[in-house]
Amino acid sequence: MTDELALSVRHLTCGYRAGGGLWGKAVRQEVLRDVTFDIGQGEILGLVGESGTGKSTLAKAILGMVKPHSGEIIHYTRRPQMIFQDPYSSLNPAYTVAWILEEPLRIFGKYDGPERKRRVRDILDRVELPEETLDAKPAELSGGQRQRVSIAAALIQRPKFLVADEPVSALDVTIQAQILQLLKRLNQELGLSYLFISHDLNVVYQLCHRVLVMKSGRIVEQGPVEELFAHPQQDYTRQLLAAE
Amino acid sequence: MRRLKKAVRDHRNGCFLAGCVITGVLLALILLGAFWTPYDPTAMMAGPKLDGPSLAHLFGTDHFGRDIFSRVLKGAGVTALVAAGTVVIGGVCGTLIGALTGYFGGAVDELLMRFNDTITAFPSILLALVCVTIFGSGKYQVLLVLGIVFIPSFARIARTAFSSLRDANFVQSARLMGAKPARILFVHILPNTLHVLLPAVTIGFNNAVLAEASMSFLGLCGQPPEASLGALLSEAQGMLTTAPWYALCTGGMIVALIFGVGLIGEGLQSGRGERNA
Numbered sequence: 001m002t003d004e005l006a007l008s009v010r011h012l013t014c015g016y017r018a019g020g021g022l023w024g025k026a027v028r029q030e031v032l033r034d035v036t037f038d039i040g041q042g043e044i045l046g047l048v049g050e051s052g053t054g055k056s057t058l059a060k061a062i063l064g065m066v067k068p069h070s071g072e073i074i075h076y077t078r079r080p081q082m083i084f085q086d087p088y089s090s091l092n093p094a095y096t097v098a099w100i101l102e103e104p105l106r107i108f109g110k111y112d113g114p115e116r117k118r119r120v121r122d123i124l125d126r127v128e129l130p131e132e133t134l135d136a137k138p139a140e141l142s143g144g145q146r147q148r149v150s151i152a153a154a155l156i157q158r159p160k161f162l163v164a165d166e167p168v169s170a171l172d173v174t175i176q177a178q179i180l181q182l183l184k185r186l187n188q189e190l191g192l193s194y195l196f197i198s199h200d201l202n203v204v205y206q207l208c209h210r211v212l213v214m215k216s217g218r219i220v221e222q223g224p225v226e227e228l229f230a231h232p233q234q235d236y237t238r239q240l241l242a243a244e
Numbered sequence: 245m246r247r248l249k250k251a252v253r254d255h256r257n258g259c260f261l262a263g264c265v266i267t268g269v270l271l272a273l274i275l276l277g278a279f280w281t282p283y284d285p286t287a288m289m290a291g292p293k294l295d296g297p298s299l300a301h302l303f304g305t306d307h308f309g310r311d312i313f314s315r316v317l318k319g320a321g322v323t324a325l326v327a328a329g330t331v332v333i334g335g336v337c338g339t340l341i342g343a344l345t346g347y348f349g350g351a352v353d354e355l356l357m358r359f360n361d362t363i364t365a366f367p368s369i370l371l372a373l374v375c376v377t378i379f380g381s382g383k384y385q386v387l388l389v390l391g392i393v394f395i396p397s398f399a400r401i402a403r404t405a406f407s408s409l410r411d412a413n414f415v416q417s418a419r420l421m422g423a424k425p426a427r428i429l430f431v432h433i434l435p436n437t438l439h440v441l442l443p444a445v446t447i448g449f450n451n452a453v454l455a456e457a458s459m460s461f462l463g464l465c466g467q468p469p470e471a472s473l474g475a476l477l478s479e480a481q482g483m484l485t486t487a488p489w490y491a492l493c494t495g496g497m498i499v500a501l502i503f504g505v506g507l508i509g510e511g512l513q514s515g516r517g518e519r520n521a
Contacts, residue, residue, distance in 0.1 A: 063420060081420055090413040094435035104421040157421060 005076050006161045006193040007039040007062065012071035014054075014061050031057045033217040035071070039193050041160065044184075046208030046225065047197045048240065054217040055197045059163045062195065077160035077193075085166035087146035091138040097149055098134040104157045119156060126189075127152045127182060144175035151182065161193045168203060180207055201244050205229055213237045260511025266504030270497075274324055277317025285314040294487045303493040307483060312490055315476060316497050322472035323460075324501070326387045327452035333391025334452075335445055338398020343429050345399070346406030357403070360396040368393045369458060381464045383472065390455055394448055401444045405437035439512070446509030450502045457498055473498050 014032035031054040039045045047055050060066040062073055063082055084090040091100055101120045105111050111119065124131065127148040138146055147167065154162055164183070168176040184207060186192055198204050204211060204225065211228050213221040213236065221234045232238045283290040283301075288308040295305045303312035345353040363371070368390075375389040406429070409415060418432045453473075460474025471479070473494055480491035 065416060065419075079420075079422070082417060084413040084417070086413065090417060092414040092418075092432055092436070094438075103418070103423075107418075107421050107423045107427070153417065 004041045005038050006041045006043070007076065007080075007195070008072070008074040009038075009062065010036050010072040010074070012036070012058075012061060012073060013069045014057055014066060014071075015069050031217050032061065032068075035217075035219055037212055037219060037222065039161070039195060041077075041193055042187065042191045043210065044187055044194045044196055044208045046204035046211040047195060047214060048199065048201060048204055048211060049214035050240075051199065053214045055214060056165055058214075059165045059195065059197055063163055075161070079157050079159045080161040080163065081154035081157065081159045083147075083150055083154050083162060083164040083167045086170055087143055087150050088138070088170075090150045091146060091153070093138055095137070096134065097136055097138070097141075100138070100149065100153055101134075101156055104153060108157055123152045123156050126155070126186070142175075143171050144178065147171060147175075147179055148182070151179075151186070155186070155190075155192075160191070161195075163195045163197070165197045166199070167196075169198065169200060176203070183207060201229075201241065213240065257511055257514055259507045259514060263504050263507025263509075263511055266500060267508060270320070270501055270504060271324075273317060274321045277314070277321050281311075281314035281317050283311035283314045285310065285318045287311075290314075294483070296487075297489050297493075304487065304489040306479070306487060306490055312476075312493055315471065316473070316494055319471050319473045319476045319494070320497050320501065322383055323453055323456055323474065323498070326383055326390065326456045326472065327449050329387040330390040330394055330452035330456070331445055331448045333388070334394030334398050334448060335441075337391075338395045338400075339402040339434075339441065341395065342399040342402025342404075343406045343434070346403035346408075347410050347425070347429055347433070349407065349410075353403075356399070360399055363393070363396045364400075369455060372455065372459060373462075373464070376459070376464050386456060386459055386464065390452055390459075393455075394452065398441075398444060398448065401440060402437065405440045406433055409433050409436055443509040443513045446505050446512070449505050450509075453498060453502055453505075 012032055012035040013030065015028045015030045018027050018029045035058060037045070047058065049055055057066055059082065061068050063080060091097075092103075095103075098120065101123065102116045105116045105119060120134070121131070124133065129145065129148050129152070133141070133145065133149070138149070141149065147170075151167075167183070168179050171179060180203060183194065183196075187194065196204065196208055208225050211222060211225050212219050213228070213234065215236050221228065221232065221237050228237065229241065232241055288310055290311045291301050291305045291309055293305060293309045294307055295301060295309075297304045301311050301313065303316060306312055306315075341356060345356050371393050372386070372389050375392070376385060379385045379389065410433075415428060415432055418428050423432065456472060457474030457477065460472045461478040463475070463478065476494045477491060477498075480487070480494055483490055
């Protein structure tokens, strides 16, 4: 870990317009309220909280999928990527794994065929998938394999920062452990930073360096993972820990 | 090539194969008819007048002594051309409109879809009749007009399919990787809508065959010597009692064409269903 930052979020407020239709009066539904935090390069930042507290909205806002109402999001790295919870819907079902992994490079547009193939082999090694996987379509793979392919696809443009929205919660426990190990290794080898969203505190404890605790769109507590788990300052955090 | 084989294997079910065989035979006949027919389809006195089916005249002859088999081959060619053209125009424009409105949504979506509603509110034959009176009759005019009339149905199907995938995770990640909208629409989403669009194309083809036949029956398509199946049917109607084979063979050709393509559509849908199950 270095002192350099991967991401800064300053006073982020975000909401949806709910109801109203074409002429009716729309109601603003605040989802994020004055959220401020930093992620350092090479840091794994956990984000915990109950369902519906705006964790996913925060992820989407960071990646530009949701427009923030006010506040600032500053990326210090290029092309941040996302790993989705459901590995069944994050891979294009119409294509083979080889196509899916090459596509980001085609979009990026700087590499010729052989170079793309070389990089795909390379990344396949990194996520520990056999070469036969390349010819398979997503529907022919298991959940764990699909999540590895998703990770490979996210990494192939060589980003430095990933948002992982509950990346292991759709997998069973043994596969979870493998994917977590993989994420940890990638963090160490490539110096990646993650914003790791999870409702599973155990998983966060295993993987993350620092934790944000979120409640109804606000960050109520943050700190290094050991410290926060050992000495929670807020009632809400204590409740979360007790619920485990 | 490997992918094609796989696609065939995926759809290996009775309906699809039977449909392919029937349509294949008919297409071969139509292609043959475009270059060679047993008799000149317009030559009068190619045989005895109003002769029943025989080895010399497979479908018999009409009141001028013309060979009905030759005429049906030529006529099926005209009908298939119009139907195919209709589906191409309707399918391409409809998919394009549906893709844009389904993906982007918003005011353009509202506007185009209300326009669509307006068009679909009229019976398509009536609309086509109006257009033919404006643009004149003839097979290319009918092709164009039917094509335009068929756009809304394709647009609606494509819109539903595209809007359901607009926020799919794989589409969002393509966006994150920096893919442009055109690439997302046609490289990432389109292949995933084919299982809805292809059956729609086969249904559209059949509707176009019927629409063309009805319009020719009313005398709006093709001038007398170059007759489509519908025009032949309209002619045969006057000879139902003296030469029933005329109507039967012409009608049979329409039914066979629709049946074959319909089976392909059915097979495409059920093949998909089995894989999902």
